[in-house]
Amino acid sequence: MAGMCCEVNLAETETSAPVQPTSRSARRRRMEIHQFKFVPTDSAVAPPLDGRGKRKRQRCDAVVPVLPPRECEVAARSCEKLNKLAGEVEPEAKQLRVSASAVATEAEVAPDFPKFGMTSVCGRRRDMEDAVAIHPSFSGLSPNFPSGMHFFGVYDGHGCSHVATKCRDRMHEIVKDELQTGGSSSWERVMCESFSKMDKEVGDCSSGRDSTCCVSACRCELQTPQCDAVGSTAVVAVVTPDKIVVSNCGDSRAVLCRNGVAIPLSVDHKPDRPDELNRIQEAGGRVIFWDGPRVLGVLAMSRAIGDNYLKPFVISEPEVTITERAAEDECLILASDGLWDVVSNDTACGVARMCLQSRNPPSPPRSPGNDMSVTAAGESSDKGCSDASILLTKLALARHSTDNVSVVVVDLRKSP
Template sequence: MSLRFTESPNARSKSITTADGIDTFGILNQHSTGNAAYQVGISEDVGTRRYMEDAHSFVVDYAGVRGQGFFAIFDGHAGKHAAEWCGAHFHEYLLDALRTSSSATIPGLVDKRISRLSEESDGKIHSGCTVVTAFLRIEDADGRQSFLPTPPLSPPSPTESGSRSGSESPTEPTEDSKEMCKKAKSKSPASASRFARALKSLSGSSPTLTSSPTALPAIRSPTPPASTETHTLPINPPQSSRRVLYTANAGDARGVLCRAGRAVRLTYDHKGSDKQEAKRITDAGGFVMSGRVNGVLAVTRSLGDSSMKEYVVGSPYTTETELGSDDEFVILACDGLWDITGDQGAIDLVRHISDAQAAAETLVKHALERQTNDNVTVLVVRFKALGSSEFV
């Protein structure tokens, strides 16, 4: 894969287009005019910053299944390159990891590739990015996809079964939020555990708070995966299928679900001000000063940042949530929004807006009007009831 970046210091995401019909054939950032499962809206603004270092991506009918979707936001720092590269290629690495039985992890591959960017640029590229990503998967009641003619995943071993999502607690949750999160998070079915493990491997670190980057599985090959674009029509799952939203984040990019009008945080803010994160860093030999790792970086987890990888790991917080009739939409956004408004405030601001694009634009405008001092990127996914053209 050739490494091509424009001379502009601004991150560039692939242009958003709309398919002529219902099928997008896996093309990145392409809307479907007949998407009966959800609606996607994306809005971004440079804000008061000199350059735009955010990137975004989404794929309709992801992995060749009608109604599935991939959504992500990458918030760059120290340059655009990590965020821009992830925006263009992260979905490919995730799909490759989901379809193979290799022990190589997504972040292991992604981090290694970003490190190579730095090496090949003679030190000119040394950026990193926080990330929030969501994978909407259509599956059977037991977590499998028996409707596929050839299941893309090998059966899990006994050691892969029974994993739990939500192993860490959201930052400063309210009592209501705690209760809602308990209801949102469920045990992973045996065959779905691979998805949780794939998402947990955003940077190659193990998923616990006390993990160390030295716990990385061996990366068998740095060869990049093939494009996710295909000319094959997606498979239509049965109406009895369930929808599960797998989410993961590293850093302070955040995902919030609207469930019957109440905000349910699906992510965890990894910041230097977090006591558990600060302890992990000091235990590794680093320090936190004024809320910054080694006095430099405000986030404690990210992709890239190869010069600080001993302390700034990429092990993400993950959740899996079975969606029901009460689940209306999900907001993915960088800290340019969350520094301005809380979870419930964001939900209340756009719940009455049925159009996902208008909702995303409203949230960005809200952040700008309240003087956010960062780039702002917001992605809204508004769900439709299965088998219905109406939004939840």
């Protein structure tokens, strides 16, 4: 019985589990299979037999593939197209190089432009009614005035956006004309005349007296043919090498950051301001508290450009301040009330100062082709101004400002 069991077990073992070859023989068999795969299938001559009646394995030589004539033709046509395209692009590239050299030449002879950053967002309002104007060296090369006079303006429209848009497009041109024709007039007179002319242009456009005034179709024009119930605030700063001239009409604001201290260069024109309240009442108007103090219960500011239906209670005469520049000046902030309603002067100054003075830690040397090198704050202050304006805008939105937010930050630090 035992022998029978052994015999049966041996048979089952032979049929169910054949003996596996050694690792060397298995590797040889795998190599032979790969060799057989490389044998060309279109060979007409069979390999000869060896002495044992088996076919001899032939060595398969590597053959370099040759492109068919059609593929060669396509490749040649592609090369011709590339050469033709290169010939067409070369004149444009040459023109771009000439333009770049011309721009570089102009940059060498042009005066140093101030570094600034600007952000303007709609925020939680349905419509965008703010407008921002930035014109470096706006006075041109007039012999009477230096070319280093730079114009910055923030306009906060109400009722619609077209008054703020017109102020953005025209105010700097009017100021420039007044500077050139006014001769030795004081800054206060120049700015007051400019605001008065701007207000007259807006009034002529709104009443239709100026037929050449072209205002694009907007929401207020679809409601009323004459847009007298539209206006805009205006805070304008003219930065010269030795002065900062700020003209304000409305509740937008200009703040100077000097040695870490916030210095307001304008005062908001609110209807409940004592002197403004007296002026409105002497003109026969009233200030009614309706969700805050408002002129006749309508407008939340006592001075603005436009708003013809509220004259003479709402006037366009600006308040002008002239500040001598100092070595401790760091930056100038112009913004609409969308920022100032929720951010104080000191906080805004601290945020802007932090962005301008921030320095990245030293980094290891980089390859010459890498443009992401770290620079000092003085060399990248334009990015610092942009970061400051963006951060102030985000701060206003985070504090739930319900108005449009427009911020301009100007770097006043003098280059070493």
